[in-house]
Amino acid sequence: MPEKTRYGFTLEAWSAGKNQARDFLIGRARERGTTTYSELCEAVSAIQLRPYSFGMMAFLNEVCAEEDAANGIMLASLVTRRDTGIPGNGYFKFAAGLGRETFDREAFWRSEIERIYAVFPPEE
Incomplete structure (x- = not known):
C-alpha cells in the first residue's frame, strides 16, 4: 500500500512542518x-513549500483550523503578501468558511492580528 502524503510530503514531515510554522x-x-x-517557507525546514502554491494554501489552512x-x-493571519502587506485572497475565503465576517x-485582518497578539503576549 502506498504511503499517505500531503502535497507530496509524508504525513510525518507535513506535521513536523506545521509544528515548525506554528x-x-x-x-x-x-x-x-x-x-x-517567502519568510515562512524559509523558516519551515521539514518540508519545502513554495509561496502562493496550492500546497502552501492547504498548509496554512490547516494551521489556521x-x-x-x-x-x-x-x-x-500573520503571513502576508510582500506587495500588499496583508494575506492573500485564499486566507479571506478560508476565514469566511470558518464563519468569520x-x-x-483589512478591518477583519487587523482585528484578527490583535486577537493573536492577545493570546501570545511578549515574553519577559
Whole structure:
C-alpha cells in the first residue's frame, strides 16, 4: 500500500512542518510582527513549500483550523503578501468558511492580528 502524503510530503514531515510554522508564527506574534509567505517557507525546514502554491494554501489552512480549534484564532493571519502587506485572497475565503465576517477585509485582518497578539503576549 502506498504511503499517505500531503502535497507530496509524508504525513510525518507535513506535521513536523506545521509544528515548525506554528512555533515560528508564535515567535512573530510575541514580537508583535508579521511575516511573508517567502519568510515562512524559509523558516519551515521539514518540508519545502513554495509561496502562493496550492500546497502552501492547504498548509496554512490547516494551521489556521488547528489554532482556531485550540485558541479561537487564525494564526496564519500573520503571513502576508510582500506587495500588499496583508494575506492573500485564499486566507479571506478560508476565514469566511470558518464563519468569520470578512466583508471589510483589512478591518477583519487587523482585528484578527490583535486577537493573536492577545493570546501570545511578549515574553519577559
